[in-house]
Amino acid sequence: MDNFDEYQKFMRYKYGAYSFIFLMLLIMINYLLSLVFEVQWAETKELEFFLLISIALGYFIVMSVYKGAFFHQKYTPTVYSAIYFFLGLMNIYVSFSISFIKDGRVTFNSIMLINGVLWFLIPAAYIIREFVEKRRDKNDIEEK
Amino acid sequence: MAKNLRLKTARARLDMSQQDLADAVDVTRQTISAIERGDYNPTINLCIRICKSLNVTLNDLFWEED
Amino acid sequence: MNQFDEYQKYMRYKYDSHAFKLLLFLVFINFVVGIYTDFQWAETSGLEHLILSYIAVIYTVIMYIYHGAYFNKKQNGKLYAGLFFAIGLLSLITGFSPYSPIIVDGKITSNIIMLLNGGMFLLIAITYLLRLYLEKRKNEKEGEEYYD
Numbered sequence A: 001m002d003n004f005d006e007y008q009k010f011m012r013y014k015y016g017a018y019s020f021i022f023l024m025l026l027i028m029i030n031y032l033l034s035l036v037f038e039v040q041w042a043e044t045k046e047l048e049f050f051l052l053i054s055i056a057l058g059y060f061i062v063m064s065v066y067k068g069a070f071f072h073q074k075y076t077p078t079v080y081s082a083i084y085f086f087l088g089l090m091n092i093y094v095s096f097s098i099s100f101i102k103d104g105r106v107t108f109n110s111i112m113l114i115n116g117v118l119w120f121l122i123p124a125a126y127i128i129r130e131f132v133e134k135r136r137d138k139n140d141i142e143e144k
Numbered sequence B: 001m002a003k004n005l006r007l008k009t010a011r012a013r014l015d016m017s018q019q020d021l022a023d024a025v026d027v028t029r030q031t032i033s034a035i036e037r038g039d040y041n042p043t044i045n046l047c048i049r050i051c052k053s054l055n056v057t058l059n060d061l062f063w064e065e066d
Numbered sequence C: 001m002n003q004f005d006e007y008q009k010y011m012r013y014k015y016d017s018h019a020f021k022l023l024l025f026l027v028f029i030n031f032v033v034g035i036y037t038d039f040q041w042a043e044t045s046g047l048e049h050l051i052l053s054y055i056a057v058i059y060t061v062i063m064y065i066y067h068g069a070y071f072n073k074k075q076n077g078k079l080y081a082g083l084f085f086a087i088g089l090l091s092l093i094t095g096f097s098p099y100s101p102i103i104v105d106g107k108i109t110s111n112i113i114m115l116l117n118g119g120m121f122l123l124i125a126i127t128y129l130l131r132l133y134l135e136k137r138k139n140e141k142e143g144e145e146y147y148d
Helices: A006-036 A045-066 A077-093 A110-143 B004-015 B018-025 B029-036 B044-054 B058-062 C007-038 C045-066 C078-097 C112-147
Strands: none
Touching: A006 A045, A006 B029, A006 C007, A006 C045, A045 A077, A045 C007, A045 C045, A077 A110, A110 C112, B004 B029, B018 B029, B018 B044, B029 C045, B044 B058, C007 C045, C045 C112, C078 C112
16 A cells, blocks of 8 residues: 555545445345345356455446546556556457356356456546546636 | 635646646645645645645645635 | 544545455455365355355454444443443354254354354454553553653
């Protein structure tokens, strides 16, 4: 955590906390669904849990990037975003060649797709943030 | 939280961009932006570093406005 | 979150964030162990994950209490600690019934949930008392240093 400044640490803690609470909520709902309605929406329970974690992790990644708390001060966000963009795109492209839903349940083949989406979220959130900040700076200048 | 316009003015007076000030106090540009927008309350240590960089006192930048 | 002061909020965010990482780590270890050894330590895989989640929640609650971020200013910590101690003890006593075994065929059953609940409440009370004791000792020590 030493490479992050105090604001970045605070944001990471804040959205880490929200992700944890979100994950607990998802786990609770999933557990109740399987207990009461005997619903199983993925091949195995481990996969269900993994997918729920991915959702919470995705939320953390998006919010960290959007609040400028994902990349260290010393990193060049543009370069890393480009790398993650291609990694994500590659994973998503490969994952579409295999079926990830079988008999109405999500299969292990979805892991590649989830990986790809998580990588892809980083540059997507970064671009949106840059756009929002540019507009904000433009509005500030116009106000002056 | 209210915007910190005094910080923005003090920075502009020295012809410093947000990035220049961020580099001077070893934080990211987003942190300076968040402080100026009133979205983040910096710690006292960061407040002191900012004041030293801008050659002003804590009162000048961070005391309550009437 | 509005009833907590800024330090308490910060501590809560910090330890919730740590609990999130702890949970990811535990799930990863459990996943790797399961893949390589086919070992299942609870009745069902859903129960395994529930227990791991409980561990993360217990961690976060203990850290809240230890750093003074659990109770807000208006709450009487001692009263709640006493209450939680009683609830915890009762849950543990009920959980240890011979009619609801915790381990069957070497695997943990869902009867552990009552025990975990009881354990958590008890830990809240114990941690709170420990914190009070350590703070008292620190204040006494600082008082001695001041007068020396």
